Amino acid sequence: MTSRIKSCVTIALVPPIRTGPWIYWDDLDASMRKAAALGFDAVELFTASADAIAAKHLTALSRQHNLAIAAVGTGAGKVMHGLTLTDPDPAVRAKAVQFIQHMIAFGGQVQAPAIIGSMQGNATPGVSREQALDWLADGLNVLGDYAEREGVPLIYEPLNRYETNLINRLEDGVELLSTLTTRNVRLLADLFHMNIEETSLQDSIRSAGRAIGHVHIADSNRRPIGFGHTEMSGIATALTDIGYSGYVSAEAFPWPDPDAAAGQTINAYRQYFGRVY
Template structure:
């Protein structure tokens, strides 16, 4: 497992759960100085950061890119994979495909969270899941062609009415033809939806491809009541060896949140 911290470069979402904001170079330099292994990026589009610039920053800091988020497609453009309008769904797939290509250029997976959308008015849950499956089939196969996985994130009930628990995510992914989509285990969302975080991790097993490291209140680990030792043991039990990324509020400020995160990572993961 390796440590990772989030950097958001989208001014429109400054109330969101990302530790560092706006300045990519500064965020990466600070992350490297604290001893993080990687950064997870949230950008406005696939063109928002030049790959050559990003690769130079990676070389300068020694950091890898843990993942790239796609949520700006919804936040800025209103795109989801389950929109009733087929043209919007096509645009959503295109946006995510571009983000997959951006991530693949630095060997990083793309994450589908908010862009999964909802079963809205006049749309059945079954129909929305069918549209979601169609999108993930296409995008999972495209990611595979680019040499990376695609990460799908179950969200809590207040953010989506599609898939909220890891077990339901596993069942859904098992129904797909593509085997290149993995689940994101977000400890904040899981705290709301799962009866037992360690048990749900063990049951999901190898389907987990990314972890979001945030406390019960979405502050950095140590700012809430999440019981980490059993969660860490569960991740070790399933042989998880991927990114543990702090998608948390920058509380009380970004630098303090970053220090608390790396201290917590070292405390629990050693």
């Protein structure tokens, strides 16, 4: 019998973000082979663009290694092209929507939702937070409906205050979703961001409930679970209590190295989410 909550590990294939919190790097086939050998259920991918990997090739690797594709990130749109959904320039916002649409279509071919994190942007000088949130909502409405047509949800990620001045807490994310016309957007509960912004990670998870569609796990120092002081058992209980049945994906620094980080992650997953092999 297996746990309803599934394990996942991140793979980044974008050189400019090499110092980020991703467990595996560069070699997709080798990384998936290692993830499969450890017993992960899925991988989450960060690619430079929607055409950086052929969907047919990714599908073949997924089948070969018996790994689902849990999600695809869109952060390269900001890192490499400076695109956000809240840029004051409407032409830039339109390009951001187009970039994300391409990522949604790519993910849809492998039944994986796209994640909007850094591409949400900020309220920049001269632009009110209210105006920026209106632009963000406009983008999410268009993209949520587009994702629905592609057969996948859209995942929106609240970020900590040092990365955005828009939505920082799950509670605020739930409120934002309630204003949308689309009903195809879910929240990403990222433990690292939550550790900075939430009074209680457990209470925030319970309050957000069914709005949560994806989870990023990392310890308090953004190393893998078990290398910091995050109280994980209560978080696992809260996710179980709300009936969460998606992925807990390790978006953590590869400390002390990728293989050790991946091993620590799967061991923590088994400890807290009770998977039986």
